Amino acid sequence: MGYAEVSVNSPVAQRRTFSYSIPADLSIEVGQAVWVPFGDKILQGIILELTDYPAVEETKEIAGIIEPRPVLSSAHALLARWISQYYLSPLFDAVALMLPPGFERKVLTFICRPPTPHEPDLSSLTGEQRHVVELVWRQGKVGLRKLEKALGARQARLITSKLISCGLVVKSYELEGVKVKPKWVAYLRLKIEAGEARQEAARLRQQRAIKQASLLEFLAQARQPIPLSEARKKTNCSTPVVQAVISKGLVELQPVEVKREPISYQGIAPSTPPPLTNAQKSAWQAIKASLLQAANSKAPPNVFLLHGVTGSGKTEIYLQALAEAVRLGKRGIVLVPEISLTPQTIERFASRFPHKVAVLHSKLSLGEQFDEWQRIRNGEFDVVIGPRSAIFAPQPELGLIVIDEEHEWTYKQHDKSPRYQARDVAIKLAELTGAVVILGSATPDVETFYHAQRGDYRLLQLPERVVPDEGSPLPQVEVVDLRDELKAGNMSIFSRSLSQATAKAVANMEQVILFLNRRGGATFIQCRSCGFVLRCKRCEVTLTYHFAEDVLVCHQCNYRMPVPQTCPRCLSRRIKFLGTGTQKLEREASYSFPQARLLRWDSDVTRGRYSHGEILNKFRSHQADILIGTQMVAKGLDLPLVTLVGVVNADTSLNLPDFRAGERTFQLLSQVLGRAGRGSLGGKVIIQTYSPGHYAIQTAAKHDYALFYDTEINYRRQLHNPPFSRLACLVYSHTNDALCQREAEKMKHRLSQEIESRGIDDLSVIGPAPAFIHKLRGRFRWQLILRGSEPSAFLSQIPVPQGWTIDVDPIGLA
């Protein structure tokens, strides 16, 4: 007899599997969904491993199979375990990422007639017991709920267990009603030949049944079943008319299952690949060779970093790599940072691989997701495109994973368990499946580039745009020193330069983007005269201003200081300058440029399914002159009428209390720069800042990634930040702030003791400090940061009490 290790859908299961024995009559496979007894319940479980010996002495038996076909591949089963171990998340949370949409449902218990009943001996039973047996035998099965309602919960349980022990009834389990069902649509179908139908129609016309006649003629002409609603609309006939032709036996209703297809292929013409440029060719050769070797299992597959500016032809490489993978009998997954912002990318895949592109999308209805999942698992698509969760698509024969804009923070799931980084999950999945990985970016994550430099990944470069713009290939950049503006008496948030350029562009009927890279709530105190920002002396991060207490706080070490009256650097009294939000910017722009039509684009404005597209279309069709927005406007948009991009305050991201602030600023500015000057009109970028000398701004303005990287990686090394260490962020939350702090201090003490007693010398605990978002939905939050080479492995051995959440490899601010 064999055993199975099962991930059980219960909050108490945590990171473990449970051993179950396999009944002789069940054939069990890895990845199958099964019923298992757990405590006094029956729960869903997923088989992760088959073993000869159980991990514990006494095991219960698997109660049944939910669906014979495995829902997880064996690679996914291993991946789920890895995610749970590495990100310290409950195992079933990791498994759930990979289950078909709508899979998690309640379990219903039934009392049934046994499959091979022998003549019942009812003599020893009470009247009530006999009554239940008779009911069950008569009906075949009765819901336990129903018995409990009729007899009371306790009595029902007593009776059924007695009857089960006598072998008179058995238990069985079913999932509650399906939340997602295939969608059926009624079609009208002729039951007679088309010719006959026409004759019939003529007869009906003579009888003045004009509507019935025209319906028949319509169906005869269509030569195929037509959706009922369409037929009714086209022939303008009512329900009684349809009923009449049905009752005459001329037409019938036919249910047809419709596959909801989220991509509309209308207007997408099939296309063929262009010949590659020389730069593309050399990148392509390396990828092609790796795909071939991986497909023949000759060599482990590679992870490639494809580094190239926007427009350098990266997407073309993805397309050709996918075509090659398909030729080799493989399939692909393509991750994009945010699906609603990448319609052009999806269209390009759809035109190169018509009807072979699946799109996974959290804004699809559950029904659409369910359909796509099933069809993907059936191998109907060459490629699945989606946001980070698409990495878990059940794509069979996975041969290629592409992560476009690999540096984007949206690849990290930070707000719920498992707090995974899709890029690292992808690399793990590739290791398990033998797929080749392409990470693409114009501004690679410093950690990714470091791995490429070390040779962990293979670096491929596309240094130039495929179609260089006439004249200057990249936009002209002007960095404006805001300190000079104030000295010159300009109190506006627009420098003289930006203000003039904006007015000129609007007068020329060109378009302008005003960009504010502000993240909600990040508030720092800046000297308006010299731009000085207060930093923590210990941690180097910016101090954050807390309104309520009127103090400055370090969100790493909890260092606190009052807001100084004068600037420590220039002694100016204009120290308390808090920056600008998009709404304020919109207001100021309407005063400064009264002739211009303004359009604001930020997450407050875009909530619905289409609003990104709507705003974009409005701007593209020149219904507005100035677009005001946050990060979003920096994403991959081609807007030929835009000749000017103004970065209103580059310091907002520079002063985030986070060691990645410089990197973030460089990425955002580079993206913004990539937006400008894509049309024939050319373009200009104006960056306003109090820190014109900062390396992130300097290198972004010069389009110099290499110099940025060299500077940044040195800081990382000096301060022992990733990639020279790994971090884990532990957050404790509670409605009582003081209790939170005490709990965090207790934890710090525990962790420090463990570190010491185990003699681990490269692990340190930073904090506790209030989390950057100190209060969230009525709960206070305090954090500890663990820094070292293996914080996750260390934490996995320490029981972490309730109330704590752990984020391994955190990104951004907790």
Ligand code: ADP
């Ligand atoms: P990226 O993904 O790096 O932004 P793209 O692949 O989108 O670059 O290429 C930029 C533009 O150049 C696109 O319009 C694309 O169709 C075109 N392009 C890419 N490769 C070639 C090629 N080999 N020949 C002609 N045009 C190309």
Ligand code: ZN
């Ligand atoms: Zn100052």
Ligand code: ZN
């Ligand atoms: Zn500090």
